[in-house]
Amino acid sequence: xxxxxxxxxxxxxxxxxIVSLNCTYxxxxxxxxMWYRQYSRKGPELLMxxxxxGNKEDxxxxxxxxxxxxxxxxxxxxSQPSDSATYLCAMGVWxxxxxxxxxxxxxxxxxxxx
Amino acid sequence: DxxxxxxxxxxxxxxxxxxxxxxxxxxxxxxxYWYQQSLDQGLQFLIQYYNGEERxxxxxxxxxxxQQFPDLHSELxxxxxxLGDSALYFCASSARALLAGGPTGExxxxxxxxxxxx
Numbered sequence: 132x133x134x135x136x137x138x139x140x141x142x143x144x145x146x147x148x149i150v151s152l153n154c155t156y157x158x159x160x161x162x163x164x165m166w167y168r169q170y171s172r173k174g175p176e177l178l179m180x181x182x183x184x185g186n187k188e189d190x191x192x193x194x195x196x197x198x199x200x201x202x203x204x205x206x207x208x209x210s211q212p213s214d215s216a217t218y219l220c221a222m223g224v225w226x227x228x229x230x231x232x233x234x235x236x237x238x239x240x241x242x243x244x245x
Numbered sequence: 246d247x248x249x250x251x252x253x254x255x256x257x258x259x260x261x262x263x264x265x266x267x268x269x270x271x272x273x274x275x276x277x278y279w280y281q282q283s284l285d286q287g288l289q290f291l292i293q294y295y296n297g298e299e300r301x302x303x304x305x306x307x308x309x310x311x312q313q314f315p316d317l318h319s320e321l322x323x324x325x326x327x328l329g330d331s332a333l334y335f336c337a338s339s340a341r342a343l344l345a346g347g348p349t350g351e352x353x354x355x356x357x358x359x360x361x362x363x
Contacts, residue, residue, distance in 0.1 A: 137287075165351070174247060174335055174354030175288070219288060232301055233352060235280075237287030 134158045137220055137236030145244050150207040154220035154236045157201065161222040161234075164196050166205045169217040169238065178218075179205070210243045217241070248272065251336050251355035259363055263324040266358045270317055270338030276300070277319040278352060279311055282333040294319055326362045333357045 137154045144150055152166075163182045167175035179194040181187045187194045193206040203222075207214055220236040248271035258264055270277050279291040281304075290303035294313035305311075308326075313319040323330060337352035 172356070174249070174337070174356050175352075176247065176354065177351045180351065232290070232293075233278075234290070235288040 132157050134234050135220065135222055135236045138239055139237075140239035141242060142239055143242045143244060144210055146210060146212060148210050148243070150205075150210050150214070150241060150243075152205040152207075152218050152220075152239055152241070153202060154204075154222075155202045156222055156234075158222070158224075158234075159198075159201065160224050162225055163223045164194070164203050165221040165223070165233070166192075166194055166203075167219045167221055167235070169219060171216075175219055207241075210241075212243045212245050215242050247353040247355060249336060249338050249353050249355035251334075251358050253358055254356065255359050255361075257361045257363065258326060260326055260328060262326050262362075263322065264326065264360065266321040266323070266334050266336075266360075268319045268321070268336030268338075268355060270319070270336070271340075271353055274338035274340050274353070275317065276339045277313055277317070278337040278339070279305075279319070279321050280335040280337065280354075282335060282357070283331075288335070291321070323360070326360075328362050331360055331362045333359050 135156045165180040166178045168178045169175040184198045191208045195204040217238045217240045219238040221233045223233045250269040252267045275296045278293045282288045291305040292311050293301040297313050308324050311321045335357045337354045
């Protein structure tokens with residue numbers, strides 16, 4: 132079993148739809164959770180991060196973490212064509228002081244149709 | 246613009262050859278990470294350097310090596326290339342200095358070097 136599993140894609144939705152992206156993980160040592168967004172021909176960029184179980188909102192985006200069930204989700208409300216990108220979940224562990232190790236999901240490609 | 250610079254952006258070479266990918270981290274960032282991204286494997290961690298020293302190794306092949314120089318730029322060397330090495334190679338940096346309260350763990354990625362092995 133991989134440490135991080137991400138729902139496969141691709142995913143295509145109409146503009147204005149609510150999008151739910153999900154990841155599960157097996158390593159209970161993960162301490163922080165992130166979502167990265169990667170546009171075509173670009174590097175991933177951090178979208179949201181959280182350390183604890185529960186919901187965190189940022190505009191149209193909500194990150195949800197359930198440590199007891201070992202899953203995280205990203206919800207996108209009122210999706211826009213500009214949200215079309217690949218979304219990667221990532222989970223991290225602190226080790227040896229200030230160093231951290233991030234493990235990424237494989238990513239899901241989202242297309243929002245106008 | 247993340248502030249991380251990678252060169253070259255594209256590289257086409259033949260099997261058996263050797264290439265070097267270069268990365269300049271964000272100004273002030275001490276840690277450099279190398280990742281390989283392919284369609285079937287996703288984003289795979291290869292190796293991390295912190296202030297010139299190797300700190301962590303991931304799924305890096307023995308044919309691959311890296312180093313971080315005193316000016317903090319890093320190079321990833323790929324040798325005896327095989328078809329399966331064709332991928333996007335990303336460099337990322339982070340402010341992994343010993344900050345009070347702890348950094349967020351955010352990585353800043355460059356735009357990647359696309360390697361094609363024919």
